[in-house]
Structures are given as structure tokens and as C-alpha cells.
Amino acid sequence: MNATAKEVAIVTGGAKGIGFGIAQGLARDGKRIALFDLDRAALDEAATRLSAEGADVIALPVDVTDSASVNHAVEAVTQRFQRIDVLVNNAGIVRDKRITRMSDDDWDAVIDVNLKSQFLCCRAVLTHMSAAKYGRIVNISSRAWLGGAGQTNYSAAKGGVVSLTRSLALEWAKDGVTVNAVAPGIVDTPLFQAFDNELQEKLKKSVPVQRIGTPDDIAEAVRFFARPEASYITGQTLYVCGGRSLASPSV
Ligand SMILES: NC(=O)c1ccc[n+]([C@@H]2O[C@H](COP(=O)([O-])OP(=O)(O)OC[C@H]3O[C@@H](n4cnc5c(N)ncnc54)[C@H](O)[C@@H]3O)[C@@H](O)[C@H]2O)c1
Structure with missing residues (x-):
């Protein structure tokens, strides 16, 4: 590995x-970026924006629930850049329903995209990280792992992310690889913007700091764990939720 x-x-x-937002933050720290996503049009747009901001970026169409697709993409990254230092497992979906209305597919899809994908991506990069004796893995969980009515599939998957993180941290601690998780609360995304104004206001007031989060808020925590200097921190889950993990306020 070329250390420079x-x-x-x-x-x-x-x-x-x-x-x-995480990719932008890591690029600002000087990292070269590989984007994995299903959405080809969004990938092209994201790569164009990051390049315009000065980043060296490769955008790869990947289904993170498919091991062949993941392994192929990881090989493409090593061919292009010859190294992998950081993996951020961020892809996720929700299919909220009460359990009596939840189909087998609602369960499987949410577990696969939120949890199985992290197993597949970690397995693929750890071959390279263990050879280099260095790596930073950051898994995106959710405050919802604490429990959420109508979210049994999502909450179970995000709880699985916390357990996966702790187990992998122990497994790879001697190899220079740290594994941590970030658990966001409500973040300003199209999903939140689709709520009516009244619900948006109620949700904001349910956050102790009286605002919802931004992608930059989450990126800050990821950048912290992804730094070489964070070598004495592993297996941890950091809530980035404006204090909402401290209680379960009613909405
Ligand atoms: N938005 C929130 O309030 C919030 C709160 C807590 C946790 N999270 C977590 O943060 C992460 C990002 O959430 P977001 O709100 O930015 O979601 P988003 O829907 O805006 O973005 C998710 C991205 O993942 C991609 N994706 C989905 N399935 C994929 C697959 N099979 N293979 C590859 N890419 C796939 C989508 O194309 C999309 O670009 C998720 O893990 C989510 O669970 C979000």
C-alpha cells in the first residue's frame, strides 16, 4: 500500500x-470516494456534483443485497484506487406497517437492505483491510433500533446493525480495523418533507434540541469515526438525534 x-x-x-452528505463530508477530508447505489440517474448526478467540488470519485451501480454485485464493485474500487480505507454502510429502506399487515416481502426486503447488505459489504472489504492492517467501518443504524410501533422489520434490522458492529469490532480489533455505528434520529429528507406542516412541526417539537437533523449532522459523526486518529474507539454506537434517544416523546 502506498501510504502517501x-x-x-x-x-x-x-x-x-x-x-x-456523508460522501461530501469525507471528500472534504481529502478522501477519494466510491459511491455504491441502485439508482443510476442519482449516481450520475451525485458523481457530477462531487467531481465539481474537486473530489476524485467512482460511481458504481450496485445492489448491496446481492453478494456478486457487491464483490464485483469492491474489486472495481481496488482496481481503480488500489486500496480501501473506509466503508460506510448507509443504504437503507423502510416499509412501516403494523405486523399483521406486514408481508414476508416487507420483512425480507427491509432486513436485506438494512442488515444483510452490511454483512456482504464488510465481508468483501475486510479481505483488503486485513491485508493492509488498517480500516475504518461505519455502519448506519437508527435511533429506531430502540423500538418503534409499526417498524418491527426496520427496528430489528437496525438493532442487528448494532450487534453486527459490536461483534465485528471484537473480531477485527487486532488487525487495525475499527467498526462503529451511527444512529441518526429524524433527518431532513424527502420523506420528512412529504409530511404535512402540522406533523412536521409536531415532530420538530418532539426533538429535545427543537430541530430535525441534516445529512451534514450525520456526516460529522461518520467523519469522526473514519479518521485515522479514532483508533482507540471501536464497537460503539453514537446517537445523532438531538437528544431524542434519551426518552420516547409522544408525537
Ligand atoms: N432519514 C432519516 O430520518 C433517517 C433516520 C435514521 C436512520 N436513517 C438511515 O440513514 C440511511 C440513509 O437514509 P436516507 O434517509 O438518506 O435514505 P434515502 O432513501 O434518501 O437514500 C437511501 C439510498 O440508498 C439507496 N439504496 C436503497 N436500496 C439499495 C440497494 N439495494 N442497493 C444499493 N443502494 C440502495 C437508494 O437508492 C438511495 O440512494 C439509511 O440506512 C436509513 O435507515 C435515516
């Missing part, structure tokens, strides 16, 4: 929303 070359970070689900 710039670090390389993979961000899954990096074409939009929080993932794009």
Missing part, C-alpha cells in the same frame, strides 16, 4: 440523502 496516496472511502446508498 489519499485514502479511499466507499459509501453505500451514497447517491442521495444522508449517504450523499
Whole structure:
């Protein structure tokens, strides 16, 4: 590995929303960026924006629930950049329903995109990170892992992310690889903007700091864990939710 070359970070689900904010933040830290996403049009737009901001970026159409697709993309990153320093497992979906209305597919899809994808991506990059004796993995969980009515699939998947993070941290601690998780609260995304004004206001007031988060808020925490200097922190889950993890306020 060429120690003077710039670090390389993979961000899954990096074409939009929080993932794009994380990619922008890591690029500002001088990292070269690999975006993995299903949405080709959004990938092109994101890569164009990051390049315009001065980043060295590769955008790869990947289904993070498919091991062949993930392995192929990771190989493409190593061919282009010869190293992988950071993996941010951010891709996620929701399909909220009461359990009696939740189909097998609602369960499987949410577990696959939010949890299985993290297993597949970690497995693929750890071969490279263990050879380099260095790596930073940051898994995106959610405050909702604490529990959410109508979110059994999502909450179980995000709780699984916390457990995956803790187990992998122990497994790879001797190899220079740290594994941490970030658990966002409500973040300003198209989903939130689609709510009517009254619900938006109620949700904002349910956050102790009286505002909802931005992708930059989440990116700050990811950048912290992704730094070489964060070598003594592993297996941790950091809430970035304006204090909402401290209680479950009613909306
Ligand atoms: N938005 C919030 O309020 C919030 C709160 C807590 C946690 N989170 C978590 O943050 C992460 C990002 O959420 P977001 O709000 O930015 O979502 P988003 O829907 O805006 O972006 C998710 C991205 O993941 C991609 N994606 C989905 N399935 C994929 C697949 N199979 N393969 C590859 N890419 C895929 C989508 O194309 C999209 O670009 C998720 O893990 C989510 O659970 C979000």
C-alpha cells in the first residue's frame, strides 16, 4: 500500500440523502470516494456534483443485497484506487406497517437492505483491510433500533446493525480495523418533507434540541469515526438525534 496516496472511502446508498452528505463530508477530508447505489440517474448526478467540488470519485451501480454485485464493485474500487480505507454502510429502506399487515416481502426486503447488505459489504472489504492492517467501518443504524410501533422489520434490522458492529469490532480489533455505528434520529429528507406542516412541526417539537437533523449532522459523526486518529474507539454506537434517544416523546 502506498501510504502517501489519499485514502479511499466507499459509501453505500451514497447517491442521495444522508449517504450523499456523508460522501461530501469525507471528500472534504481529502478522501477519494466510491459511491455504491441502485439508482443510476442519482449516481450520475451525485458523481457530477462531487467531481465539481474537486473530489476524485467512482460511481458504481450496485445492489448491496446481492453478494456478486457487491464483490464485483469492491474489486472495481481496488482496481481503480488500489486500496480501501473506509466503508460506510448507509443504504437503507423502510416499509412501516403494523405486523399483521406486514408481508414476508416487507420483512425480507427491509432486513436485506438494512442488515444483510452490511454483512456482504464488510465481508468483501475486510479481505483488503486485513491485508493492509488498517480500516475504518461505519455502519448506519437508527435511533429506531430502540423500538418503534409499526417498524418491527426496520427496528430489528437496525438493532442487528448494532450487534453486527459490536461483534465485528471484537473480531477485527487486532488487525487495525475499527467498526462503529451511527444512529441518526429524524433527518431532513424527502420523506420528512412529504409530511404535512402540522406533523412536521409536531415532530420538530418532539426533538429535545427543537430541530430535525441534516445529512451534514450525520456526516460529522461518520467523519469522526473514519479518521485515522479514532483508533482507540471501536464497537460503539453514537446517537445523532438531538437528544431524542434519551426518552420516547409522544408525537
Ligand atoms: N432519514 C432519516 O430520518 C433517517 C433516520 C435514521 C436512520 N436513517 C438511515 O440513514 C440511511 C440513509 O437514509 P436516507 O434517509 O438518506 O435514505 P434515502 O432513501 O434518501 O437514500 C437511501 C439510498 O440508498 C439507496 N439504496 C436503497 N436500496 C439499495 C440497494 N439495494 N442497493 C444499493 N443502494 C440502495 C437508494 O437508492 C438511495 O440512494 C439509511 O440506512 C436509513 O435507515 C435515516
